[in-house]
Amino acid sequence: MLNDRIYDITVIGAGPVGLFTAFYAGMREASVNVIDSMPQVGGQLAALYPDKYIYDVAGFPKVKAQELVDHLHEQAKTFSPSIHLEQSVTDINRHDEYFEIFTTQGTHYSKTIIITAGAGAFQPRKLKTEQAEQYEGSNLHYFVQKLDQFKNRRILLCGGGDSAIDWSLALEPIAEQVTLIHRRDKFRAHEHSVTQLKNSNVNIMTPFEVDRLIGDGNRIEQVAIKEVKGEQLELIDVDDVIVNYGFVTSLGPLKSWGLELQKNSIFVNSKMETNIPGIFAAGDICTYEGKPKLIATGFGEAPIAVNHAKSMIDPKAKLSIHSTHLFEKSK
Secondary structure, eight states, rough: OOOOEEEEEEOOOEEEEEEOOHHHHTTTTTTTEOSSSSSSHHHHHHHHHHTTTTTTTTTTEEEEHHHHHHHHHHHHHHHHOOOEOSSEEEEEOOOOSSSSEESSSEEEEEEEEEEOOTTEEEEEOOOTTTTTTTTTTTESSSSOOOGGGGTTEEEEEEOOOOHHHHHHHHTTSSSEEEEEEOOSSOOOHHHHHHHHHHTTTTTEEEEEEEEEEEEESSEEEEEEETTTTSEEEEEEEESSSEEEEEEEOOOGGGGOOOOOEEEEEEEETTOOOOSSEEEEEEEGGEEEETTOOOOHHHHHHHHHHHHHHHHOOTTTSSOOOOHHHHHHHOO
């Protein structure tokens, strides 16, 4: 047992949406506990691409992922929430007036729960090419944590989604050469990003895919790419290969908690309520008809979840109060 305190709201997940949820809950004068399995706050933004620019946060034309996380963390600390890192939630037991939350480090107690665990546990979709695994510790990358490591280098980037295009555009000014290959003619990214890509100096090759990696066993020196449904073969000299094929996600133990799931996401109503009274969800972990999976969407869902959790804890509390009034009252 960690302690016997019963928090008003426990936030499971310390990514961007979880941090904002903790802040807003503090504004509603709720006692807050945050639990995350990672060793640092920030979720995928901090763990996978801290140097990547984020474009869908209101008020920021663009902002680096780690900078956004740092601001959210500072904001969340305004009301001194308890934050427990490197703890995975394994199970939840519901009692009449509170929940027992079991983790790999002990037991927490809370009147309500808001799940903001992003997409759950994640692993990159790997390059299915012979000998790829032996280069993973060298110059085959699935994450980009520091842009500067690719300065003046020849980069081959594989993928056709937002991440692949964002990284291509971010690397173009600093790399010697960026080549982007995608197995389809059309990209799956936002239209504006695709337009920027086509107007850049990135060498775009479609529809191509990796055929084989050529190297000395320690580093990749060339990549043979082949035309999809065609005969054309090309050899590309490289210093680094970056693969952005997306992620395989898993809800892990969460699947056994009795929550209603739809396509690996938690189904919620307009109040961000799950099918279990007292448990809410916000951010990429939850779904409803017509939802766009954006950070900005999660920032809007967080206050809804908090307000309804607060109303459940204290039926006399107002459902929603202007943020200025909340903040002035809390000081």
